[in-house]
Amino acid sequence: MNGKTGKGSAYGWLFQRITGLFLAFFLILHTQMLHFTKDWKIDFNVVTQRLDSTGWVIFYAIFVPAVLFHAFNGVWQVVHDYRPGLGTAKAVKALFWVLGLAISAWGYYLIATFSKGA
Amino acid sequence: MYQAKTGFFGMYRDEVSLNPDVGTWSWLLHRITGLILVLYAFMHFFALSSSVGGASTFNAWLANLQTPLTHVLEIGLMAVVGFHLLNGLRVTAVDFFIWTKPHKTLFWIAMIILVIFMVITLIVFLPRAFSPHH
Numbered sequence: 688m689n690g691k692t693g694k695g696s697a698y699g700w701l702f703q704r705i706t707g708l709f710l711a712f713f714l715i716l717h718t719q720m721l722h723f724t725k726d727w728k729i730d731f732n733v734v735t736q737r738l739d740s741t742g743w744v745i746f747y748a749i750f751v752p753a754v755l756f757h758a759f760n761g762v763w764q765v766v767h768d769y770r771p772g773l774g775t776a777k778a779v780k781a782l783f784w785v786l787g788l789a790i791s792a793w794g795y796y797l798i799a800t801f802s803k804g805a
Numbered sequence: 806m807y808q809a810k811t812g813f814f815g816m817y818r819d820e821v822s823l824n825p826d827v828g829t830w831s832w833l834l835h836r837i838t839g840l841i842l843v844l845y846a847f848m849h850f851f852a853l854s855s856s857v858g859g860a861s862t863f864n865a866w867l868a869n870l871q872t873p874l875t876h877v878l879e880i881g882l883m884a885v886v887g888f889h890l891l892n893g894l895r896v897t898a899v900d901f902f903i904w905t906k907p908h909k910t911l912f913w914i915a916m917i918i919l920v921i922f923m924v925i926t927l928i929v930f931l932p933r934a935f936s937p938h939h
Contacts, residue, residue: 722930730867731856765840797856
Protein backbone atom coordinates (compact mmCIF):
# COMPACT_ATOMS: atom_id res chain seq x y z
CA MET A 688 0.00 0.00 0.00
CA ASN A 689 1.29 3.45 -0.76
CA GLY A 690 0.69 6.40 1.52
CA LYS A 691 -1.59 8.22 -0.91
CA THR A 692 -4.70 6.24 -0.13
CA GLY A 693 -4.06 6.30 3.65
CA LYS A 694 -6.79 5.24 6.05
CA GLY A 695 -9.20 4.52 3.20
CA SER A 696 -7.15 1.49 2.25
CA ALA A 697 -7.56 -0.10 5.70
CA TYR A 698 -11.33 0.41 5.60
CA GLY A 699 -11.41 -0.87 2.02
CA TRP A 700 -9.48 -3.98 3.09
CA LEU A 701 -11.80 -4.60 6.07
CA PHE A 702 -15.09 -4.02 4.20
CA GLN A 703 -13.88 -6.15 1.29
CA ARG A 704 -13.56 -9.06 3.73
CA ILE A 705 -16.81 -8.37 5.60
CA THR A 706 -18.83 -8.06 2.36
CA GLY A 707 -16.95 -11.09 1.00
CA LEU A 708 -18.04 -13.22 3.98
CA PHE A 709 -21.65 -12.11 3.52
CA LEU A 710 -21.51 -12.76 -0.24
CA ALA A 711 -20.04 -16.24 0.33
CA PHE A 712 -22.98 -17.05 2.60
CA PHE A 713 -25.46 -15.42 0.20
CA LEU A 714 -24.13 -17.12 -2.94
CA ILE A 715 -24.10 -20.58 -1.38
CA LEU A 716 -27.76 -20.08 -0.42
CA HIS A 717 -28.69 -18.37 -3.72
CA THR A 718 -27.13 -20.98 -6.04
CA GLN A 719 -28.31 -23.91 -3.93
CA MET A 720 -31.86 -22.58 -3.96
CA LEU A 721 -31.99 -21.52 -7.62
CA HIS A 722 -29.82 -24.11 -9.38
CA PHE A 723 -29.34 -27.20 -7.22
CA THR A 724 -32.97 -28.00 -6.38
CA LYS A 725 -34.76 -30.97 -7.92
CA ASP A 726 -37.84 -29.03 -9.06
CA TRP A 727 -35.58 -26.48 -10.76
CA LYS A 728 -37.55 -23.66 -12.38
CA ILE A 729 -37.14 -19.89 -12.53
CA ASP A 730 -39.76 -17.41 -13.73
CA PHE A 731 -41.37 -14.15 -12.63
CA ASN A 732 -43.75 -15.91 -10.21
CA VAL A 733 -40.95 -17.85 -8.51
CA VAL A 734 -39.05 -14.61 -7.85
CA THR A 735 -42.11 -12.63 -6.71
CA GLN A 736 -43.19 -15.42 -4.37
CA ARG A 737 -39.78 -15.35 -2.72
CA LEU A 738 -39.83 -11.55 -2.46
CA ASP A 739 -43.24 -11.71 -0.80
CA SER A 740 -41.33 -12.47 2.40
CA THR A 741 -39.87 -9.51 4.35
CA GLY A 742 -36.86 -11.62 5.32
CA TRP A 743 -35.88 -12.16 1.68
CA VAL A 744 -36.43 -8.46 0.86
CA ILE A 745 -34.05 -7.50 3.70
CA PHE A 746 -31.59 -10.17 2.55
CA TYR A 747 -31.54 -8.84 -1.04
CA ALA A 748 -31.52 -5.23 0.22
CA ILE A 749 -28.23 -6.03 2.02
CA PHE A 750 -26.95 -8.06 -0.91
CA VAL A 751 -27.23 -5.26 -3.52
CA PRO A 752 -24.90 -2.70 -1.85
CA ALA A 753 -22.64 -5.51 -0.55
CA VAL A 754 -22.03 -6.97 -4.01
CA LEU A 755 -21.56 -3.51 -5.55
CA PHE A 756 -19.06 -2.46 -2.88
CA HIS A 757 -17.17 -5.76 -3.25
CA ALA A 758 -17.16 -5.49 -7.07
CA PHE A 759 -16.09 -1.84 -7.33
CA ASN A 760 -13.56 -2.12 -4.50
CA GLY A 761 -12.18 -5.24 -6.20
CA VAL A 762 -11.83 -3.44 -9.54
CA TRP A 763 -10.25 -0.55 -7.62
CA GLN A 764 -7.58 -2.99 -6.34
CA VAL A 765 -6.79 -3.87 -9.97
CA VAL A 766 -6.62 -0.15 -10.88
CA HIS A 767 -4.35 0.31 -7.86
CA ASP A 768 -1.98 -2.36 -9.27
CA TYR A 769 -1.22 0.17 -12.01
CA ARG A 770 -0.15 2.80 -9.43
CA PRO A 771 -2.42 5.63 -10.57
CA GLY A 772 -1.49 9.23 -9.77
CA LEU A 773 -3.38 11.07 -7.03
CA GLY A 774 -5.72 12.86 -9.47
CA THR A 775 -6.55 9.69 -11.42
CA ALA A 776 -7.06 7.73 -8.20
CA LYS A 777 -9.51 10.33 -6.87
CA ALA A 778 -11.41 10.48 -10.18
CA VAL A 779 -11.69 6.68 -10.46
CA LYS A 780 -12.81 6.39 -6.83
CA ALA A 781 -15.42 9.12 -7.30
CA LEU A 782 -16.69 7.43 -10.49
CA PHE A 783 -16.94 4.05 -8.73
CA TRP A 784 -18.87 5.58 -5.81
CA VAL A 785 -21.32 7.35 -8.14
CA LEU A 786 -21.84 4.19 -10.22
CA GLY A 787 -22.14 2.02 -7.10
CA LEU A 788 -24.76 4.26 -5.50
CA ALA A 789 -26.71 4.68 -8.77
CA ILE A 790 -26.79 0.93 -9.45
CA SER A 791 -27.76 0.29 -5.80
CA ALA A 792 -30.73 2.62 -6.25
CA TRP A 793 -31.67 0.76 -9.46
CA GLY A 794 -31.31 -2.55 -7.59
CA TYR A 795 -33.73 -1.37 -4.90
CA TYR A 796 -36.19 -0.33 -7.60
CA LEU A 797 -35.97 -3.84 -9.11
CA ILE A 798 -36.55 -5.45 -5.70
CA ALA A 799 -39.63 -3.23 -5.33
CA THR A 800 -40.79 -4.29 -8.84
CA PHE A 801 -40.64 -7.98 -7.88
CA SER A 802 -42.21 -7.33 -4.46
CA LYS A 803 -45.15 -5.48 -6.03
CA GLY A 804 -45.62 -8.29 -8.54
CA ALA A 805 -46.47 -10.79 -5.78
CA MET B 806 20.00 -7.92 -13.18
CA TYR B 807 16.27 -8.54 -13.58
CA GLN B 808 14.74 -6.74 -16.53
CA ALA B 809 11.22 -5.57 -15.64
CA LYS B 810 8.63 -6.64 -18.20
CA THR B 811 6.77 -3.98 -20.10
CA GLY B 812 3.29 -3.80 -21.60
CA PHE B 813 -0.19 -3.72 -20.11
CA PHE B 814 0.27 -7.02 -18.22
CA GLY B 815 3.97 -6.38 -17.48
CA MET B 816 3.62 -6.10 -13.71
CA TYR B 817 1.58 -9.31 -13.50
CA ARG B 818 4.16 -11.15 -15.61
CA ASP B 819 6.86 -9.74 -13.30
CA GLU B 820 5.08 -11.10 -10.23
CA VAL B 821 4.73 -14.56 -11.77
CA SER B 822 8.35 -14.59 -13.01
CA LEU B 823 9.89 -13.35 -9.77
CA ASN B 824 7.75 -15.39 -7.40
CA PRO B 825 6.24 -18.38 -9.23
CA ASP B 826 4.52 -19.75 -6.17
CA VAL B 827 1.06 -20.91 -5.05
CA GLY B 828 0.44 -17.53 -3.39
CA THR B 829 1.18 -15.59 -6.60
CA TRP B 830 -0.90 -17.84 -8.84
CA SER B 831 -3.86 -17.77 -6.42
CA TRP B 832 -3.56 -13.95 -6.19
CA LEU B 833 -3.57 -13.66 -10.00
CA LEU B 834 -6.46 -16.13 -10.42
CA HIS B 835 -8.41 -14.22 -7.74
CA ARG B 836 -7.97 -11.02 -9.79
CA ILE B 837 -9.03 -12.75 -13.05
CA THR B 838 -12.05 -14.57 -11.57
CA GLY B 839 -13.07 -11.35 -9.79
CA LEU B 840 -13.11 -9.39 -13.05
CA ILE B 841 -15.11 -12.16 -14.78
CA LEU B 842 -17.62 -12.05 -11.91
CA VAL B 843 -17.96 -8.26 -12.16
CA LEU B 844 -18.83 -8.63 -15.87
CA TYR B 845 -21.25 -11.46 -15.08
CA ALA B 846 -22.89 -9.46 -12.24
CA PHE B 847 -23.63 -6.58 -14.65
CA MET B 848 -25.11 -9.00 -17.21
CA HIS B 849 -27.20 -10.59 -14.44
CA PHE B 850 -28.37 -7.15 -13.33
CA PHE B 851 -29.20 -6.24 -16.92
CA ALA B 852 -31.29 -9.41 -17.38
CA LEU B 853 -33.12 -8.76 -14.09
CA SER B 854 -33.90 -5.23 -15.30
CA SER B 855 -36.32 -6.76 -17.82
CA SER B 856 -38.69 -7.23 -14.84
CA VAL B 857 -39.59 -3.54 -15.27
CA GLY B 858 -41.52 -4.60 -18.38
CA GLY B 859 -43.66 -6.99 -16.31
CA ALA B 860 -43.96 -10.77 -15.98
CA SER B 861 -44.24 -11.56 -19.71
CA THR B 862 -41.13 -9.55 -20.64
CA PHE B 863 -39.12 -11.10 -17.79
CA ASN B 864 -40.25 -14.64 -18.64
CA ALA B 865 -39.45 -14.09 -22.34
CA TRP B 866 -35.92 -12.98 -21.36
CA LEU B 867 -35.43 -16.04 -19.17
CA ALA B 868 -36.79 -18.38 -21.86
CA ASN B 869 -34.26 -16.97 -24.35
CA LEU B 870 -31.47 -17.67 -21.85
CA GLN B 871 -32.43 -21.33 -21.30
CA THR B 872 -30.24 -22.83 -24.03
CA PRO B 873 -27.76 -25.73 -23.87
CA LEU B 874 -24.92 -23.22 -24.43
CA THR B 875 -25.91 -21.05 -21.45
CA HIS B 876 -26.23 -24.14 -19.24
CA VAL B 877 -22.72 -25.22 -20.26
CA LEU B 878 -21.47 -21.65 -19.60
CA GLU B 879 -23.14 -21.87 -16.17
CA ILE B 880 -20.81 -24.78 -15.36
CA GLY B 881 -17.87 -22.45 -16.09
CA LEU B 882 -19.53 -19.77 -13.97
CA MET B 883 -19.78 -22.22 -11.06
CA ALA B 884 -16.04 -22.94 -11.40
CA VAL B 885 -15.26 -19.19 -11.39
CA VAL B 886 -17.58 -18.49 -8.42
CA GLY B 887 -16.28 -21.58 -6.60
CA PHE B 888 -12.63 -20.56 -6.98
CA HIS B 889 -13.23 -16.91 -6.01
CA LEU B 890 -15.39 -17.86 -3.02
CA LEU B 891 -13.12 -20.57 -1.63
CA ASN B 892 -9.89 -18.65 -2.22
CA GLY B 893 -11.56 -15.54 -0.75
CA LEU B 894 -12.45 -17.47 2.41
CA ARG B 895 -8.83 -18.69 2.58
CA VAL B 896 -7.46 -15.14 2.22
CA THR B 897 -9.88 -13.85 4.88
CA ALA B 898 -8.96 -16.68 7.27
CA VAL B 899 -5.23 -16.02 6.70
CA ASP B 900 -5.76 -12.28 7.35
CA PHE B 901 -8.07 -12.54 10.38
CA PHE B 902 -6.37 -15.44 12.18
CA ILE B 903 -2.81 -14.65 10.93
CA TRP B 904 -2.59 -18.13 9.41
CA THR B 905 0.30 -17.12 7.16
CA LYS B 906 2.27 -20.32 7.76
CA PRO B 907 -0.37 -22.82 6.59
CA HIS B 908 -1.62 -20.59 3.74
CA LYS B 909 -0.45 -23.03 1.04
CA THR B 910 -2.07 -26.01 2.78
CA LEU B 911 -5.28 -23.98 3.06
CA PHE B 912 -5.10 -23.27 -0.67
CA TRP B 913 -4.93 -26.98 -1.53
CA ILE B 914 -7.77 -27.75 0.91
CA ALA B 915 -9.82 -25.07 -0.89
CA MET B 916 -8.95 -26.67 -4.26
CA ILE B 917 -10.02 -30.14 -3.06
CA ILE B 918 -13.37 -28.65 -1.98
CA LEU B 919 -13.60 -26.94 -5.40
CA VAL B 920 -13.06 -30.24 -7.23
CA ILE B 921 -15.78 -31.94 -5.13
CA PHE B 922 -18.12 -28.99 -5.79
CA MET B 923 -17.42 -29.16 -9.53
CA VAL B 924 -18.17 -32.91 -9.66
CA ILE B 925 -21.56 -32.22 -8.01
CA THR B 926 -22.10 -29.27 -10.41
CA LEU B 927 -21.43 -31.46 -13.46
CA ILE B 928 -23.83 -34.13 -12.19
CA VAL B 929 -26.60 -31.54 -11.70
CA PHE B 930 -25.97 -29.19 -14.67
CA LEU B 931 -24.96 -31.50 -17.54
CA PRO B 932 -28.31 -33.34 -17.85
CA ARG B 933 -30.03 -29.94 -17.80
CA ALA B 934 -27.85 -28.69 -20.66
CA PHE B 935 -28.85 -31.62 -22.85
CA SER B 936 -32.48 -31.87 -21.75
CA PRO B 937 -34.92 -30.84 -24.51
CA HIS B 938 -37.24 -29.32 -21.89
CA HIS B 939 -34.92 -26.48 -20.91
